[in-house]
Every structure is written in structure tokens, then in C-alpha cells.
Amino acid sequence: MWIVRLVTKRLALGVVTLTALAAIVFFISTLVPGDPARVAVGENATPDQIAAARERLGLDKPVVMQFVMYLGRMVRGDLGVSISTHSPVSSGLAAALPTTFELVLLAILLMVVVALPTATIAALRQGHHVDTGLRTSAVFAAGIPTFWLALLAQFILAGKLQILPISGAVSRQYVVQHHTGFMLVDSTISGGLAAGWDAFQHLLMPASVLAVLFGAQLFRALRTEIIRVLSREHIAVARAKGVPRRILVLNHVLPNAVGPAITILGVQFGMMVGSAVLVESIFALPGLGSYLTNAVSSADINALLGAVLVTGVVVVLASLLVDVLQALRDPRVRAAQNGGRR
Amino acid sequence: MTVNQLSATSTDPALQVSDLCVDVDTPAGRIRLLDGVSLSVRSGERLAVVGESGSGKSVMARSILRLDDSFHLSGSIKVDGTELVGLPERRMERLRGSKVGMVFQDPLGALNPLCTIGEQVTEPLRVRGVRRPEAERAAIAILGELGVAKAAQRMRAYPHEFSGGMRQRVVLAMALIAEPDLLIADEPTTALDVRVQEQVIDLLHEVSTERDLAVILITHDLGIVAGFAERVAVMYAGRKIQDDAVGRLFAEPAHPYARGLIEAVPRLDQKMQRLVGIPGVPPHPGARPSGCAYHPRCPHRMEQCEVEVPRENPLATGGLVACHLYPADRSAQ
Amino acid sequence: MTQTATATAAAPRVRPWRRPLKRLVQVRGVDRVVGIMAICLVLLALVGPYLAPHDILASNISAASLPPGSGHLLGTDEQGRDVLSRVLAGARLSILGSMAVVVGFSIIGVLVAALATIGGSVVDEVLMRITDAGLAVPSMVLSLALSAALGPSLRSAMIAMVVTGWPYTARLLRTIMRETMTLPFVEGARILGVSRRRLMFKHVIPNSLDVLIVKWAGDVGNTILVLGALSFLGVGAQPPSVEWGAMIASAQAYVSTAWWAAFTPGMAITITAVTFGLLGESLQLRLNPEVRRHAARSGGSQ
Numbered sequence: 001m002w003i004v005r006l007v008t009k010r011l012a013l014g015v016v017t018l019t020a021l022a023a024i025v026f027f028i029s030t031l032v033p034g035d036p037a038r039v040a041v042g043e044n045a046t047p048d049q050i051a052a053a054r055e056r057l058g059l060d061k062p063v064v065m066q067f068v069m070y071l072g073r074m075v076r077g078d079l080g081v082s083i084s085t086h087s088p089v090s091s092g093l094a095a096a097l098p099t100t101f102e103l104v105l106l107a108i109l110l111m112v113v114v115a116l117p118t119a120t121i122a123a124l125r126q127g128h129h130v131d132t133g134l135r136t137s138a139v140f141a142a143g144i145p146t147f148w149l150a151l152l153a154q155f156i157l158a159g160k161l162q163i164l165p166i167s168g169a170v171s172r173q174y175v176v177q178h179h180t181g182f183m184l185v186d187s188t189i190s191g192g193l194a195a196g197w198d199a200f201q202h203l204l205m206p207a208s209v210l211a212v213l214f215g216a217q218l219f220r221a222l223r224t225e226i227i228r229v230l231s232r233e234h235i236a237v238a239r240a241k242g243v244p245r246r247i248l249v250l251n252h253v254l255p256n257a258v259g260p261a262i263t264i265l266g267v268q269f270g271m272m273v274g275s276a277v278l279v280e281s282i283f284a285l286p287g288l289g290s291y292l293t294n295a296v297s298s299a300d301i302n303a304l305l306g307a308v309l310v311t312g313v314v315v316v317l318a319s320l321l322v323d324v325l326q327a328l329r330d331p332r333v334r335a336a337q338n339g340g341r342r
Numbered sequence: 343m344t345v346n347q348l349s350a351t352s353t354d355p356a357l358q359v360s361d362l363c364v365d366v367d368t369p370a371g372r373i374r375l376l377d378g379v380s381l382s383v384r385s386g387e388r389l390a391v392v393g394e395s396g397s398g399k400s401v402m403a404r405s406i407l408r409l410d411d412s413f414h415l416s417g418s419i420k421v422d423g424t425e426l427v428g429l430p431e432r433r434m435e436r437l438r439g440s441k442v443g444m445v446f447q448d449p450l451g452a453l454n455p456l457c458t459i460g461e462q463v464t465e466p467l468r469v470r471g472v473r474r475p476e477a478e479r480a481a482i483a484i485l486g487e488l489g490v491a492k493a494a495q496r497m498r499a500y501p502h503e504f505s506g507g508m509r510q511r512v513v514l515a516m517a518l519i520a521e522p523d524l525l526i527a528d529e530p531t532t533a534l535d536v537r538v539q540e541q542v543i544d545l546l547h548e549v550s551t552e553r554d555l556a557v558i559l560i561t562h563d564l565g566i567v568a569g570f571a572e573r574v575a576v577m578y579a580g581r582k583i584q585d586d587a588v589g590r591l592f593a594e595p596a597h598p599y600a601r602g603l604i605e606a607v608p609r610l611d612q613k614m615q616r617l618v619g620i621p622g623v624p625p626h627p628g629a630r631p632s633g634c635a636y637h638p639r640c641p642h643r644m645e646q647c648e649v650e651v652p653r654e655n656p657l658a659t660g661g662l663v664a665c666h667l668y669p670a671d672r673s674a675q
Numbered sequence: 676m677t678q679t680a681t682a683t684a685a686a687p688r689v690r691p692w693r694r695p696l697k698r699l700v701q702v703r704g705v706d707r708v709v710g711i712m713a714i715c716l717v718l719l720a721l722v723g724p725y726l727a728p729h730d731i732l733a734s735n736i737s738a739a740s741l742p743p744g745s746g747h748l749l750g751t752d753e754q755g756r757d758v759l760s761r762v763l764a765g766a767r768l769s770i771l772g773s774m775a776v777v778v779g780f781s782i783i784g785v786l787v788a789a790l791a792t793i794g795g796s797v798v799d800e801v802l803m804r805i806t807d808a809g810l811a812v813p814s815m816v817l818s819l820a821l822s823a824a825l826g827p828s829l830r831s832a833m834i835a836m837v838v839t840g841w842p843y844t845a846r847l848l849r850t851i852m853r854e855t856m857t858l859p860f861v862e863g864a865r866i867l868g869v870s871r872r873r874l875m876f877k878h879v880i881p882n883s884l885d886v887l888i889v890k891w892a893g894d895v896g897n898t899i900l901v902l903g904a905l906s907f908l909g910v911g912a913q914p915p916s917v918e919w920g921a922m923i924a925s926a927q928a929y930v931s932t933a934w935w936a937a938f939t940p941g942m943a944i945t946i947t948a949v950t951f952g953l954l955g956e957s958l959q960l961r962l963n964p965e966v967r968r969h970a971a972r973s974g975g976s977q
């Protein structure tokens with residue numbers, strides 16, 4: 001089966017990539033000034049405790065051994081202990097990630113919902129006023145700093161117009177119990193649809209802000225590709241068969257044009273996790289971003305490096321998903337998998 | 343106008359193009375790709391259209407089906423009595439495929455790589471409301487008829503799993519499944535190797551006679567023309583310059599350009615170069631020479647040729663030619 | 676118009692920068708405006724601090740948060756400093772800083788791509804895996820980590836951006852260089868025994884320059900956004916140096932009383948990023964024959 005081959009091959013490659021990433025992270029951790037053993041046990045530890053920590057962390061061994069041990073810890077999910085919260089980094093990240101996912105996924109949904117139709121319209125009306133207008137907007141949208149847009153949106157939409165809540169994940173009145181970590185889900189379970197709606201309203205502005213820059217990039221990629229596909233011969237053939245315009249666009253143009261967009265979304269996913277850092281810190285969402293900004297302010301290197309690795313894993317998984325989607329879309333990709341070559 | 347009435351027979355023609363002009367807007371301004379082309383095809387007739395690269399053959403083919411939205415058409419295109427110039431797009435959609443089918447040059451590019459053969463061959467019927475099982479039965483039948491072995495199984499295959507010749511059969515099946523009266527084939531064999539070329543042309547011929555299907559075959563290959571067509575239209579620089587029965591055109595080509603084309607044949611056998619036997623290059627549609635567009639290259643050029651566009655006149659032997667060497671025979675009118 | 680397009684399409688891609696340079700002088704319309712804007716922004720980055728009408732550092736609480744208008748064209752910030760002056764002065768770090776980062780990671784990217792192209796399959800494979808690893812981390816996250824490891828400063832932010840920026844250049848240029856290696860004149864030179872290194876410097880790298888220049892322009896736009904973001908998070912430019920992102924960060928708490936102090940530097944970032952983004956696009960249409968040909972065919976040249 002193509003999917004088994006594809007997934008195993010991509011996973012194997014992903015492992016290699018992540019090992020390389022781990023090497024980079026390990027290298028960065030050696031740059032940190034100060035004695036990691038001392039840092040690990042805290043300010044006022046006895047020399048004995050420090051020595052014990054040194055041995056436990058393998059700091060007395062050669063660098064290569066240290067790296068192997070480091071890899072071993074990583075595989076077991078042990079990313080060390082956060083200096084600021086004194087709890088394991090892995091559990092801190094696990095608690096933070098769902099919020100970030102929620103934010104990024106809603107943003108991607110918004111991006112696709114806006115970019116796909118507008119790019120289609122712009123491409124079909126290439127050179128007309130609609131196209132020029134949309135393209136110009138996209139050029140500007142792609143240049144707006146996300147953090148600044150977040151501040152402006154917060155100031156205008158929440159501060160002045162009071163359309164949306166100013167910050168936070170859910171209003172105080174709702175007590176949300178932890179079930180899945182996803183606020184939209186948990187709030188709905190705990191407080192019913194009203195609470196879920198409230199959480200959604202809280203998420204809407206951050207997600208929209210995050211969607212602007214990346215949505216503009218997606219729009220441009222989609223528009224270019226739709227135009228390219230429109231000039232292909234099989235589109236003319238389909239028209240010559242009598243296929244009506246709507247079906248032509250939905251069945252022939254778009255499926256062929258979304259390939260590059262899917263790839264771009266895969267790349268953007270990682271970048272959006274990065275930009276979520278900004279948005280979350282401005283809108284006080286308890287996600288990866290807030291975790292990281294806290295870590296930065298307390299120079300919590302374990303938390304930061306852990307986050308680097310975890311986002312690396314997420315990006316590798318996202319690119320695996322992209323490859324599967326491309327194969328589902330395009331029979332030629334599946335055939336290449338079955339042929340065993342790429 | 344009179345000219346067209348002359349060539350029309352008692353039955354209504356399958357296609358009647360009169361004085362068709364096609365303009366397109368480019369960054370350098372509006373240019374005329376097709377300049378007053380008139381053409382008619384009887385039902386069941388096989389017409390070949392020849393001419394050097396860039397003479398407007400494809401533009402004409404695509405304009406008949408109005409495939410390019412950027413083309414501005416004027417004049418008249420009548421299919422089965424319906425005027426296509428100015429016809430609402432909705433009605434045009436219904437007409438494409440069911441009245442006029444089209445086959446293109448590149449058989450791989452002509453198929454959507456993401457859809458199965460079955461989906462694509464049944465599509466002309468499906469968009470007209472035919473149910474899937476029925477459409478599939480029709481598709482299997484026509485694929486079989488066109489020589490696709492094990493058609494029922496091949497329905498689930500994708501285009502990349504087909505060879506060039508098989509793909510062209512699939513494309514032909516798509517064009518024919520809604521039973522049009524006219525098929526336009528724009529260089530359907532150029533991308534295929536010689537053996538397969540012959541098969542596809544034979545197939546076209548067969549289908550044409552069996553279904554009483556009118557065919558317009560655009561080609562560079564005069565060998566194919568001789569074996570396939572009954573009548574030939576010669577195009578140059580966006581105009582039709584001669585239109586004659588195939589035997590007469592080959593025996594005594596009237597227009598100097600047609601003569602050049604035919605005399606060029608035996609010298610070179612590479613198919614794309616056959617038509618390059620005439621010295622000089624064809625003009626770009628944005629820079630069409632005044633008068634007869636062929637005059638800068640014409641060995642029989644006269645003063646008149648540089649100023650006056652020759653009208654299409656009937657020849658004494660039959661057929662039509664647009665050349666000042668053959669002035670209108672007034673007694674014929 | 677059509678003539679130049681076909682001429683370029685037919686010409687081989689040798690020494691691609693000579694003709695384009697000539698062509699750039701003849702630029703008209705939107706592209707010309709964009710070009711002039713970009714030049715102005717670079718000039719501003721060079722002389723900006725000297726244009727500031729007011730002292731950019733001295734705070735003056737009595738003149739805090741003045742709205743735009745008399746005396747202070749764009750108002751004052753929460754410490755009473757003139758916003759216009761600080762935006763002008765901030766151009767230096769924001770723009771020159773970003774350009775330095777782009778130059779830095781482009782050099783690394785070109786070297787990695789060149790090594791991967793001529794170094795044989797093992798070298799290529801290893802380099803590409805490292806590149807993949809670099810692509811797998813969002814630059815923002817890695818930058819935060821690096822900045823925290825090296826201590827927050829503009830310098831560590833710039834190092835972080837160089838470290839996270841090169842993989843994209845390397846990937847793109849590797850593809851271009853591989854293509855170049857298969858061009859007839861390069862292949863011919865190789866058969867004639869020209870050494871790989873010489874081939875690289877004589878043909879392959881020069882032939883990639885047009886792509887690189889196009890990428891530079893776009894990269895400067897993006898890098899300004901990232902640098903601003905890092906400074907905003909406090910791991911980039913540190914006070915008292917003046918940088919647009921840092922200005923927004925310090926004005927953040929006062930948005931409701933003095934929105935202009937955050938608005939203006941953000942506008943400056945947007946204008947700069949958009950300008951360099953547009954510059955990248957019009958350079959692409961002009962320098963890259965492949966894209967030019969495509970644009971000419973699809974009819975819409977702008």
C-alpha cells in the first residue's frame with residue numbers, strides 16, 4: 001500500500017531530521033553560560049548535590065556520550081525541568097500546546113475560507129479591477145507585522161468598538177474544567193454552548209490577526225497556481241465537453257491548483273506556531289507562546305530548547321500530513337510511491 | 343455572402359462560418375487574429391485545414407467553440423441553425439460537446455491528471471443529467487468502439503497509466519460520447535509516433551463515415567490530408583486563402599501560397615518542416631502586411647496586391663481562392 | 676514590449692546581471708515608484724538619526740503622550756519623546772539590521788548550496804538533512820531559544836535570524852545550481868576538464884545571482900518583520916537603542932492613551948516590508964527570464 005510506504009519513508013526521514021535538530025539544540029545548550037549541574041539543582045545546593053547532578057546528567061562524560069544520553073532522554077520524553085516553574089518541561093509544553101493548536105487551526109481555517117474563494121475570483125478575473133484590488137490588499141496584508149496588527153485590533157475592536165473580548169481564553173463567569181486541553185471543547189463540556197461560544201469569541205480575534213499575513217501569502221500562491229492551471233489544455237478540453245463553469249472550477253481547476261497551496265500550508269504551519277508566540281502574549285492566551293515568553297523572561301533554557309524540539313516534531317508531522325494529502329490528491333504521487341522511487 | 347451561398351448544398355450545413363473576425367487585446371493594443379474567415383462544412387463532410395504555424399488554425403477552432411474568453415468575435419458562426427456569436431454562455435455550455443466536439447493536440451495535457459478515465463469520459467453525459475450507471479455503460483461502449491481494450495476495467499485507471507495513442511482514443515471518446523454532429527480535431531496526431539498517427543486518423547475516418555459526423559481536421563501533414571479529407575481549406579495570416587476539393591488542390595493549387603505548400607512536400611520528410619519550404623516567414627498577426635498578406639513572399643506579386651485585400655472568388659474549376667491572379671469571373675454570378 | 680520579452684526568453688542565462696541593470700534604469704510606472712521608495716528607505720537608514728528634529732533619548736514627562744500636532748508632528752510617547760524623531764532614528768537598526776541579517780544568511784545559504792551541488796551525493800545528503808532540520812523549526816521559536824542562550828541583545832537576535840534564515844536560501848539555490856550544472860555550456864566546460872571549484876565561481880554562482888537578488892529583496896521585507904517581532908518580545912534591540920519593534924513594545928501598555936506611539940513605528944515597518952516585498956516582485960518579473968516568459972504568456976505583466 002502506498003500509504004504505508006509513504007508514511008514509513010517520511011517518518012524515517014523525519015527521525016533523521018529531528019536528530020539533526022537535536023544536535024543543533026544540544027549545541028545551543030552548551031553555549032549557555034554557567035554550570036548546568038548547578039542550574040539543575042538550584043541556587044543554594046551543596047557541592048555534593050551539584051556533583052550528584054553532574055553525574056546524573058552525565059556532564060562528566062565526553063560530549064558525544066552526553067549527546068547520546070541527551071537523545072535517550074529526549075526519546076523518553078524527558079526534556080528536563082523548567083527553571084522557572086520547577087515542573088517538567090514536557091508537561092508544561094503538553095499543557096500549552098492544545099491552545100496553540102486551537103489558535104493556529106482556527107487561523108488556517110479562516111485563511112482557507114477567505115483565500116480560496118478570493119484567489120479563485122481574482123484568477124478568473126485576471127487583470128480586472130477585482131483582481132487588482134485583491135492583489136494590492138494581499139501585498140499590504142503580507143507586510144503588516146502581526147504583533148502590531150494584534151495591538152491595533154485589540155485597541156479598536158475590543159477597546160473602542162467592544163465587538164470582541166479584549167484578551168484571555170474565556171470569560172471569568174465560566175469555570176472550565178480540564179478535559180482535552182482544547183479550550184473550545186472543554187468550555188463547551190463544562191459550561192454548555194454558551195461557554196463554548198464565549199471561548200470561540202475569545203479565540204476569534206487572535207486567530208484572525210494570525211491569519212492575515214499567512215492568508216495573504218496563501219492567496220498569492222493560490223492565485224498564481226489557478227492562473228497557471230486555467231491555461232492548461234485539459235481545462236479547455238473540459239470546457240469543450242460542455243462542462244459548466246461552476247463544475248469546471250470545482251472539479252477541474254481547484255483540485256489541480258491546490259497542490260502548491262497545501263505544501264505552503266505545511267511550511268506555514270510551523271511559522272504560524274512561531275507567530276502564535278506573539279499573538280498569545282498579546283491576547284494572554286495560555287499557549288506555547290505564553291509559556292515561551294515566560295521562559296524568555298526567566299532565561300529558562302530547558303523550556304526554550306524543549307519548545308524548539310517539540311515544534312520541530314510538530315512541523316515534521318505536519319509535513320508528513322502534507323505528503324499524505326498530496327498523495328491522496330494526485331494519483332501520480334501514489335504511483336511514484338508504489339514504484340518505490342521518488 | 344454570395345460566395346457562401348454558392349458552396350452551400352441543399353441540406354443545411356453542419357457548420358457555417360461567415361466573415362468571422364477574432365480580435366484580442368494585448369499589452370501592445372488590440373490585434374486581429376482572424377480576419378474575415380468564411381467556411382462551411384456539410385454534415386458528414388471531412389474538411390482539412392492547413393497552413394503554416396501561426397496562420398490562425400487553432401484560433402479558428404477555439405473560436406468556433408468560444409473557448410477563449412479573451413477573444414472578441416464578430417461575424418457569424420452557425421451550428422445547426424444556431425448563431426453562436428453572442429449566444430449566452432449558458433446555452434453555449436449546453437451546445438459544446440453535444441453539437442460540436444473537439445480534440446486537441448497534446449493527448450496527455452488534454453486529460454485531467456487527477457480524475458479517472460471513467461470520470462472524464464462520462465462527464466459530458468453527467469453534466470447533462472444522465473445517471474452514472476447509464477453514462478458508464480455508454481462510456482464503456484464508446485471506448486470499446488474506439489479500440490480501448492478491456493474498457494470496463496480501464497475506466498478506473500488514471501491518464502498517466504495510458505500510452506499516448508490510448509490517451510488520444512480516450513480524448514476522442516470524450517468528444518464523441520455526447521454525439522455531436524461536428525468534430526474539430528486540432529492536430530490530433532502531432533504528438534504521436536507515426537504508427538499510432540495512422541491508427542488514430544483511420545479511426546477518425548471510420549467514425550466519421552459510421553456516424554455521419556462532419557470533421558474539421560487541422561494538420562501540418564499533407565500526407566494525412568490526402569488520405570483523409572474530401573476538401574481542404576488553406577489559411578494564411580488569419581485569412582482563408584483557398585478552399586477546394588482535395589484532389590484539385592493537390593493537382594493544380596491555384597493560390598501561389600498553396601502551390602508553395604504543396605511543392606514543399608517531397609523535399610523534406612520531417613513533418614514539422616514540410617511547410618517551411620516557402621522562403622520568408624509568416625507575419626505576426628499584429629503586423630499583417632497590407633493588401634494580400636502573402637504579397638511580401640509571393641513570386642507573382644503585383645501592385646494591386648500591396649493595397650487591396652483579395653476577395654474570395656470561385657474558380658472556374660470549382661473551389662474558392664482569394665488571389666488577384668484570379669479576378670472574379672463576373673459571368674459566373 | 677513583446678520584442679524584449681522574446682529576446683530575453685531566447686537568450687541563454689549567461690551573465691544575467693548586465694542587461695537587467697540597463698533595464699532597471701528604464702523602469703516605469705509602479706515599479707519605478709517602488710524602486711525609488713526602496714532607495715529612499717535605505718538612505719533613510721543611513722542618515723535617519725541625523726534627520727531627527729528632537730532628541731531621541733531624553734525623556735520629558737511633562738510632554739508625555741502628546742497627540743500628533745503642534746511641536747511634535749507625530750506626537751510624543753509615554754516618556755515624552757518625539758515619535759517622529761524616534762521613527763527616523765529607528766530606521767537604522769530596523770533596515771540596516773535586517774539587511775545585514777539577509778546578507779549573512781545568504782552567504783551561508785550560497786556556500787551550502789554550492790557545496791551540496793559540487794560535493795557529491797553524500798555531502799549533498801548530509802547538508803540537505805541539516806537544512807531540513809533548520810526548516811523544521813519556526814525561526815521565531817529558535818530565535819527565542821538562541822537569544823535566551825546568548826543573552827537578549829540585538830546581536831544575538833541577528834545571529835539567531837542568520838541561523839534560522841539560511842536553509843531557505845540554501846534549498847532554493849541548490850535547485851537553481853543543479854539546473855545550471857546541466858546547461859550545455861557548463862556541461863561542456865566540465866567535460867573539457869575545468870575544475871569544479873572554478874566552474875562554481877565562473878558559471879554556477881554568477882548564474883544564480885538573479886534569483887538571489889530577487890530573494891534578497893523579499894527576504895529584507897520578511898526579516899524586518901521578524902526583527903521587529905523579536906525586539907517586541909524583548910529579545911532583540913535593547914534600550915536605549917532605538918528600533919521600531921522595541922518602540923511598539925514600550926508603547927504597548929499605553930495604546931489606549933497614546934495609540935500613535937505604537938501606530939507610527941508599526942506603520943514604518945509595514946511600509947518598509949511592503950516596499951521590499953513589491954521590490955522583490957518587480958525584480959522577479961524583470962530579472963528572472965523563466966518568470967518573465969510565464970508572465971508574458973499569461974498576459975498579465977502587472
Ligand SMILES: Nc1ncnc2c1ncn2[C@@H]1O[C@H](COP(=O)(O)OP(=O)(O)OP(=O)(O)O)[C@@H](O)[C@H]1O
Nearest residue numbers: 366368375394395396397398399400401402626627
Ligand atoms: N490569446 C492570444 N493572444 C495573442 N495572440 C494570440 C493568442 N492566441 C493566438 N495568438 C496568435 O495568433 C496567431 C495564430 O495562432 P494559432 O495558434 O491559431 O496558429 P496555428 O495556425 O494553430 O499554428 P500551429 O500550426 O503552430 O498550431 C499566432 O501568431 C499566435 O501568436
Ligand SMILES: [Mg+2]
Nearest residue numbers: 399400401528
Ligand atoms: Mg495550432
